[in-house]
Amino acid sequence: MLRRTWxxxxxxxxxxxxSVAATQAAEALAADAFVKQVSNDVIDAVKADxxxxxxxxxxxxxxxxxxxxxxxxxxxMTASSVGPQWRGATPEQxxxxxxxxxxxxxxxxxxxLTQVKDQSVNVxxxxxxxxxxxxxxxxxxxxxxxxxxxxxxxxxxxxxxWKIYDVNxxxxxxxxxxxxxxxxxxxxxxxxxxxSRLTEKNKSLASASKS
Amino acid sequence: xxxxxxxxxxxxxxxxxxxxxxxxxxxxxxxxxxEGTHRYDPWESTNRRVFAFNEALDExxxxxxxxxxxxxxxxxxxxxxxxxxxxxxxxxxSANLLLxxxxxxxxxxxxxxxxxxxxxxxxxxxVADEMGLERFTTEDFxxxxxxxxxxxxxxxxxxxxxxxxxxxxxxxxLDFKDSGPGLAFDEPRSRNLATGLQxxxxxxxxxNAGRVLDDIALDKYILxxxxxxxxxxxxxxxxxxxxxxxxxxxxxxxxxR
Numbered sequence: 001m002l003r004r005t006w007x008x009x010x011x012x013x014x015x016x017x018x019s020v021a022a023t024q025a026a027e028a029l030a031a032d033a034f035v036k037q038v039s040n041d042v043i044d045a046v047k048a049d050x051x052x053x054x055x056x057x058x059x060x061x062x063x064x065x066x067x068x069x070x071x072x073x074x075x076x077m078t079a080s081s082v083g084p085q086w087r088g089a090t091p092e093q094x095x096x097x098x099x100x101x102x103x104x105x106x107x108x109x110x111x112x113l114t115q116v117k118d119q120s121v122n123v124x125x126x127x128x129x130x131x132x133x134x135x136x137x138x139x140x141x142x143x144x145x146x147x148x149x150x151x152x153x154x155x156x157x158x159x160x161x162w163k164i165y166d167v168n169x170x171x172x173x174x175x176x177x178x179x180x181x182x183x184x185x186x187x188x189x190x191x192x193x194x195x196s197r198l199t200e201k202n203k204s205l206a207s208a209s210k211s
Numbered sequence: 212x213x214x215x216x217x218x219x220x221x222x223x224x225x226x227x228x229x230x231x232x233x234x235x236x237x238x239x240x241x242x243x244x245x246e247g248t249h250r251y252d253p254w255e256s257t258n259r260r261v262f263a264f265n266e267a268l269d270e271x272x273x274x275x276x277x278x279x280x281x282x283x284x285x286x287x288x289x290x291x292x293x294x295x296x297x298x299x300x301x302x303x304x305s306a307n308l309l310l311x312x313x314x315x316x317x318x319x320x321x322x323x324x325x326x327x328x329x330x331x332x333x334x335x336x337x338v339a340d341e342m343g344l345e346r347f348t349t350e351d352f353x354x355x356x357x358x359x360x361x362x363x364x365x366x367x368x369x370x371x372x373x374x375x376x377x378x379x380x381x382x383x384x385l386d387f388k389d390s391g392p393g394l395a396f397d398e399p400r401s402r403n404l405a406t407g408l409q410x411x412x413x414x415x416x417x418x419n420a421g422r423v424l425d426d427i428a429l430d431k432y433i434l435x436x437x438x439x440x441x442x443x444x445x446x447x448x449x450x451x452x453x454x455x456x457x458x459x460x461x462x463x464x465x466x467x468r
């Protein structure tokens with residue numbers, strides 16, 4: 001209910017701003033509203049589902065697939081995490097890398113989601129002129145029992161809406177994190193070595209969650 | 212252990228000056244030739260050894276104690292302990308904000324600590340939070356040094372304490388002396404006991420995070436290192452570091468405001 005008031009307040013604000021300033025302002029508002037909506041949808045879904053709170057991996061994965069993945073430009077995330085070697089890779093390699101990386105990400109995200117209890121997300125106001133380049137950062141803060149956690153998103157324009165292409169947790173961008181993780185395998189054995197490493201990792205995670 | 216608050220008791224200031232000077236020197240030369248894979252980590256092989264030691268120690272002793280602590284003590288007591296340490300941290304945060312020439316924020320955090328000390332029975336209850344006075348930041352002396360432009364220097368893994376940099380290690384000496392248990396207890400024995408308790412309290416809060424970390428890491432050492440370096444940089448710029456990969460320039464953040 002709170003969310004509905006929030007959104008209607010936002011829409012009202014958007015209308016006011018839009019009529020005064022350029023259309024850009026309305027676009028910018030849509031970006032933070034978008035982040036707010038996606039995060040609230042996920043948090044509400046977790047709160048309403050006892051199986052997810054108990055760590056039911058299948059359910060979590062379904063939730064992530066339905067409520068998160070459609071809003072993420074995962075192709076771009078994979079490409080920038082791999083770096084220069086991505087362009088030299090065959091389509092087949094790219095596809096395998098994409099799939100394994102996606103599985104790893106879903107696992108990561110699932111682990112984080114089991115920690116959701118009484119959190120709420122506070123979206124910070126956008127900076128003026130942020131939307132000009134078609135890419136911008138939306139800053140949020142997850143508030144729960146302990147200290148607030150910084151959670152920022154890099155967004156790109158996607159038709160009328162937005163897509164997330166990087167996430168920052170407590171000052172650490174995920175793509176940067178994975179670049180660091182991938183560097184050694186890429187340097188030593190190229191993309192194939194990295195893919196088999198990820199496959200191995202995903203397998204061990206899958207067997208760990210079953211037992 | 213060896214990294215107890217004890218070092219601060221002897222010429223801490225001398226050590227601090229030495230470390231700071233070394234950090235300046237080392238940070239000064241842009242890239243040190245070293246065996247490391249990362250330009251901020253020239254001591255990687257030593258660091259990895261200490262890291263392995265820490266992991267083994269954690270698995271064998273610290274984590275089990277933390278789990279026991281969590282299982283045995285009631286939640287309200289654990290929260291009280293967390294709050295008390297948080298309150299001591301707030302006082303130190305306030306002092307550091309003052310040192311960073313942010314008087315408004317220093318006053319806010321000082322007021323928060325005052326409210327909790329008086330009305331929250333010495334910080335056992337976080338009444339300030341209920342009143343809407345949130346802990347909006349935590350600052351330590353390493354951040355203060357960074358704020359004034361001191362470069363981080365090489366990455367260091369400290370025994371027991373984990374990820375740090377040369378600069379933050381220097382800051383830590385003062386942190387130990389003037390914050391947390393060092394602020395509340397004069398007598399070394401109770402101070403060490405309190406430091407141990409603080410360590411366990413921190414570890415309990417990390418119990419769940421550790422699982423997530425193990426799940427996503429291909430190389431945990433690198434993940435923790437990169438995360439630590441990124442986080443410290445972000446904290447020094449109050450959550451909004453510049454995009455380009457440069458060392459913090461002196462006074463830059465002051466001019467911006």
